[in-house]
Amino acid sequence: MKSLVQATVAIIVVCALLFFVADRLESAGSAGSKDTITVYNWGEYIDPELIDQFTEETGIKVIYETFDSNEAMMTKVEQGGSAYDIAVPSEYMVEMMKEKNLLLPIDHSKLPNLQNIDPYFLDLAFDPGNEFTIPYFWGTVGIVYNPSLVADHLDFTSWEDLWDPSLKDKVFLVDGAREVIGMGLNSLGESLNAKDDALLRQATDKLITLSPNIKAIIGDEITPLMINDEATVALTWSGQAADMMWENEELDFAVPEEGSNLWFDSFVIPKTAANIDGAHAFINFMLDAEVSAQNNDYVGYSTPNAAAMELMDPEVIEDERFYPDEELRDNLEVYENLGLQWIGKYNEYFLEFKMSIR
Amino acid sequence: MFSKASKGSLFPYYIWIALFVIAPIVLIVYYSMLDLNGNFTLANYTAFFSSVYLKMTLTSFWYAFLITFFTLLIAYPTAFLLTKTKHKHLWLMLIIIPSWINLLLKTYAFIGIFGLYGPINAFLEVFGLEEQQILFTDFSFIFVSVYIFIPFMIIPIFNSLDKLNPTLVYAARDLGASSFTTFRRVIFPLTIDGVKSGIQVTFIPALSLFMITRLIAGNQVITLGTAIEQQFLVSQNWGMGSTIAVFLIIIMVIIMLLTGQKKGGRA
Numbered sequence: 268m269k270s271l272v273q274a275t276v277a278i279i280v281v282c283a284l285l286f287f288v289a290d291r292l293e294s295a296g297s298a299g300s301k302d303t304i305t306v307y308n309w310g311e312y313i314d315p316e317l318i319d320q321f322t323e324e325t326g327i328k329v330i331y332e333t334f335d336s337n338e339a340m341m342t343k344v345e346q347g348g349s350a351y352d353i354a355v356p357s358e359y360m361v362e363m364m365k366e367k368n369l370l371l372p373i374d375h376s377k378l379p380n381l382q383n384i385d386p387y388f389l390d391l392a393f394d395p396g397n398e399f400t401i402p403y404f405w406g407t408v409g410i411v412y413n414p415s416l417v418a419d420h421l422d423f424t425s426w427e428d429l430w431d432p433s434l435k436d437k438v439f440l441v442d443g444a445r446e447v448i449g450m451g452l453n454s455l456g457e458s459l460n461a462k463d464d465a466l467l468r469q470a471t472d473k474l475i476t477l478s479p480n481i482k483a484i485i486g487d488e489i490t491p492l493m494i495n496d497e498a499t500v501a502l503t504w505s506g507q508a509a510d511m512m513w514e515n516e517e518l519d520f521a522v523p524e525e526g527s528n529l530w531f532d533s534f535v536i537p538k539t540a541a542n543i544d545g546a547h548a549f550i551n552f553m554l555d556a557e558v559s560a561q562n563n564d565y566v567g568y569s570t571p572n573a574a575a576m577e578l579m580d581p582e583v584i585e586d587e588r589f590y591p592d593e594e595l596r597d598n599l600e601v602y603e604n605l606g607l608q609w610i611g612k613y614n615e616y617f618l619e620f621k622m623s624i625r
Numbered sequence: 626m627f628s629k630a631s632k633g634s635l636f637p638y639y640i641w642i643a644l645f646v647i648a649p650i651v652l653i654v655y656y657s658m659l660d661l662n663g664n665f666t667l668a669n670y671t672a673f674f675s676s677v678y679l680k681m682t683l684t685s686f687w688y689a690f691l692i693t694f695f696t697l698l699i700a701y702p703t704a705f706l707l708t709k710t711k712h713k714h715l716w717l718m719l720i721i722i723p724s725w726i727n728l729l730l731k732t733y734a735f736i737g738i739f740g741l742y743g744p745i746n747a748f749l750e751v752f753g754l755e756e757q758q759i760l761f762t763d764f765s766f767i768f769v770s771v772y773i774f775i776p777f778m779i780i781p782i783f784n785s786l787d788k789l790n791p792t793l794v795y796a797a798r799d800l801g802a803s804s805f806t807t808f809r810r811v812i813f814p815l816t817i818d819g820v821k822s823g824i825q826v827t828f829i830p831a832l833s834l835f836m837i838t839r840l841i842a843g844n845q846v847i848t849l850g851t852a853i854e855q856q857f858l859v860s861q862n863w864g865m866g867s868t869i870a871v872f873l874i875i876i877m878v879i880i881m882l883l884t885g886q887k888k889g890g891r892a
Binding site for chain 2 (some may be wrong): 336338339342436439442444482483484485486488491492495496497607608610611614615618619621622624625
């Protein structure tokens with residue numbers, strides 16, 4: 268009994284000590300500036316130097332947190348535990364958050380740098396008049412592959428190339444229902460926003476015939492595997508492909524001609540915001556041509572910032588794999604918010620497909 | 626200290642159990658009967674009996690069984706040998722220490738170890754064997770899971786072996802039992818409780834493993850745990866997620882009953 272009491276006391280003392288230290292650290296951290304904003308962004312989605320630069324220029328301290336899925340982000344914003352001043356959802360999630368009244372309107376008069384954005388990316392269907400969103404990055408979904416490790420006749424200009432028998436046990440897919448089922452629908456020449464059970468059934472059956480070629484369905488772990496030549500073909504987002512190609516020059520990226528996804532990530536100010544002026548200052552800062560150019564260089568996704576593109580390496584912005592012209596873009600589709608009922612169905616079909624790959 | 630615990634002093638424990646044991650279970654059952662629009666329905670239960678979820682339950686079971694089997698196969702002899710060593714508690718400590726390292730960290734390490742250019746393949750090459758794709762196979766999944774569960778299986782078995790009265794073993798040998806018979810008729814039956822609690826702490830979590838299924842098995846293995854995670858975070862279908870959780874709870878209760886009941890009968 269005595270030793271039990273001793274152990275309990277020891278644990279309580281250690282906890283109290285840690286709590287005290289944590290408390291001191293926190294107050295020391297925020298003592299310099301009462302002005303802070305909390306940015307909630309995807310992982311690896313900003314040049315960290317720019318956060319320091321922002322603090323230097325404005326005196327606003329940035330608390331930076333990351334998420335790995337739109338859904339996880341929304342759940343946290345909805346529960347309102349933390350005071351996020353900025354979040355970066357994709358377009359279908361913007362629609363969902365709008366429906367749930369989770370967004371605050373953005374004051375364009377506080378964003379002089381908004382003029383840097385290419386008008387093509389403004390006033391899009393998911394947010395008419397950019398009432399709630401300011402574009403951050405955009406991109407596509409396509410196939411990254413290693414030409415030296417696949418048969419010569421494969422260039423992935425068609426989704427059908429994934430079904431090639433020479434790719435047995437070689438294909439990696441991203442772990443996302445919309446991406447994978449969308450690819451199945453695209454390969455049938457259908458819309459990736461299909462709301463039709465028969466079509467989804469058909470797309471899933473088609474995907475199931477791809478099973479022998481599939482090695483794994485994973486997330487961000489695909490990046491190191493492609494870089495180290497451990498994987499040869501992967502379905503992924505354009506920016507992730509750009510990251511891989513930066514490290515491994517042999518890799519190539521293609522967006523199949525039957526169509527694919529075009530997506531937009533945007534800054535929003537969620538209703539949890541505590542420092543709305545600070546949030547505007549941050550968005551305006553990120554829209555600055557030089558800042559944006561530096562950020563694009565780091566992140567590797569495609570920028571909607573026309574002024575920044577003028578400052579970037581022409582080789583990068585002329586690369587049609589990452590900056591498809593408007594004609595190519597017409598082949599691509601933006602995800603629509605299908606509603607929970609259909610999202611659920613997409614996930615059920617995706618689960619069925621995943622169950623079939625072994 | 627509380628030898629004559631009155632009902633009053635047990636009050637905090639009742640509160641605790643009501644809040645953190647009963648309330649969550651009731652909530653899970655309640656949510657399992659809601660559809661996406663929040664209406665009462667039993668549709669989630671009928672959906673569970675579709676081929677996809679039944680197949681998933683069976684594969685979860687099969688993998689959990691394999692993991693438990695191999696864990697036991699390694700853990701029992703290890704625990705047995707440990708009790709024979711001189712500094713047995715030191716050795717036990719050394720085996721337990723790796724379980725202090727974060728699970729995800731260990732899992733990520735295996736991605737490197739099993740990689741095409743990782744140490745295992747480098748080792749195979751020394752013997753002139755070709756590079757093997759080890760990652761994203763059944764083997765890698767079971768290997769990593771077994772590795773993770775071994776310490777949890779060893780502890781209860783070690784404790785029951787440690788408590789075994791050695792004179793019983795001597796008596797068996799004096800009466801002419803071979804060492805195998807001694808093990809089968811004396812040692813194993815007397816340590817069966819340790820084995821049972823080892824099986825419980827391995828089998829039940831193995832049913833609901835989820836990060837390893839993606840990182841090491843590349844989603845080639847889908848367990849009930851993975852499905853729950855997907856339902857809550859991606860589909861936002863709390864009803865279906867809760868339904869799977871209800872079945873997981875039922876399965877666990879059955880396992881607890883099965884591994885608990887036989888206790889009296891044999892010994």
